[in-house]
Amino acid sequence: MSFDEEWAAARTTAAASVSMRLNQAAPGTGGQDLELNQDHIGAIGTEAHMLHSRLQTDGKHAAAATAEAAGALGKEGFASGAALTRLNSRWESQVKTLGAACAQISNGLNYSLSSHDKEEQRLYAEFTTSKLDEYLK
Incomplete structure (x- = not known):
């Protein structure tokens, strides 16, 4: 078997394997939905912000000497x-590129948490209002 034939066979096998894994829930998970844990998301955002801040100083400490x-x-x-x-x-x-990426991660996670909270409040208000309407009828 030539290298090209062997490579094509390996790619086909790998693609089939990935496709099967993507179409199935991981064993033992019971097909659970994605869960948003605000504490974890907030902690990641905080770490990204701290890394961004440290890069602004620590990433440049050798610039003058260099x-x-x-x-x-x-x-x-x-x-x-x-x-x-x-x-x-x-x-x-x-360093600038990495700092910008950290800032983007931090800001994106903060936005996600904020928009999730607003959506939760909106849904709660709609649900409460619909229940009140139901009781008043």
């Missing part, structure tokens, strides 16, 4: 000075 070292190396004619400058620039870019 820039100084890159300048000194470049001044002495070492190519590693320019490489260190590029490295520092890339590092800062990655």
Whole structure:
């Protein structure tokens, strides 16, 4: 059997396996519905916010020293000075990207909790109103 044939067979087997798992509830779960635990969601949002805050300071603590070292190396004619400058620039870019992702996670979870609470209140009010209407008739 050639590599291409073996690879195609492995892909087919894997796709069938994934499809079967996606179409079934996990054993022993009883097919439970997704449950929103506000304490857990809130804790994850808090951790994401704390990570975002720490990245703003801890992610940049070596920037000045790195820039100084890159300048000194470049001044002495070492190519590693320019490489260190590029490295520092890339590092800062990655820290900003990670910080933005943490902020997005935190804000998204806060929004989800807030909108869930509002929806719960709206449903409760509608249910209460419909029960009152039922009793008044």
